[in-house]
Amino acid sequence: MIDKSTFQEEKSLKAADWEVDFYSRPIIENDGKKRWELLISSTQDFSGENTFQWEKRCPANQVNSIWLTSALKEALTEAKKQGWDSPRKLRCWRTSMKTMTKKACEQIGIEVIESRRTFSLLEWLSQREKNIYPKETGYMSGPLPPNPLSIINQPEPLPEALRGDAWSFSSISLENLREAKEWPMEFNSLVHINQSLRPETPIPGLRLFSKTRALALSAWLGGLEPLRLVVEKNQLVLEAGQEDRWLVTDMNKDYAEKVKLSLFNAKKDADGIQFIAIQSSPEIEKFTGFWMLKDVDLIYQ
Helix, strand or coil: CCCHHHHHHHHCCECCCEEEEEEEEEEECCCCCEEEEEEEEECCCCCCCCCCEEEEEECHHHCCHHHHHHHHHHHHHHHHHCCECCCCEEEECCHHHHHHHHHHHHHHCCEEEECCCCHHHHHHHHHHHHHCHHHCCCECCCCCCCCCCCCCCCCEECCHHHCCCEEEEEEEEHHHHCCHHHCCCCEEECCCCCCCCCCCCEEEEEEEECCCCHHHHHHHHHHCCEEEEEEECCEEEEEECCCEEEEEEECCHHHHHHHHHHHHHHHHHCCCEEEEEEECCCCCCCCCEEEEEECCCCCCC
16 A cells, blocks of 8 residues: 555655766865865756755765765755755766766766756855855965866857757846746746846847747757857857857857847846747747756856
């Protein structure tokens, strides 16, 4: 016989993906080695409700997939105690740690997504770098050694599966964007909007149109883990995944400057929020797919 109380308890567990950062911090421990730390944050939903956050220090001589597997199991147990279900996906943004993270997650049956859409985690990490680490004994307050120069991939032409019939660059007011949860959409990924942002702030974004392939195009785009739009040398580039860069279109100089300014203002006034929308035509208001993006600063390693 099924225990109804157990069934109800599992049914009521909160669901969210996890965002993970397993890396060294700017603190020298008593043994003379840098501190290693595992940080886990559940993905914050559109409502902005509390997230599951968990941290654990790792001895520098135990930085391996075995330790990480054990720590992730411990985190799963703690998450359930706090009312959270096991995540279906775990996002990892550091390229240097993806192999170790994948190996550990294979042992516990969680899919790893190589993605920079780790906005909840990055906000938490930024807070720790400003308010927690500087107060710790051994904090490296002087200039840190420069990180190894990363290789920025040249943008590749947008895949054929993502090329619509037409496109336009437009904007949505922040006030209207706050209602996105209620919009009819087959595919979407929304992020929390800070309540302190001004409602009239324009949010820039890209609208793609396809009369016959809007649904397929939306499915493809979701799999790319879109992060942000940038303008480089009069080209509109979509950054996605862990290090992917896709060329959306070439623009003339004047229009490129206009788009670049719009994206800059959003980063300054709206936490870097942007969007990509997919519609069957400009006349139909319904979105087949809608992704909120964020222009966030990362250390690519």
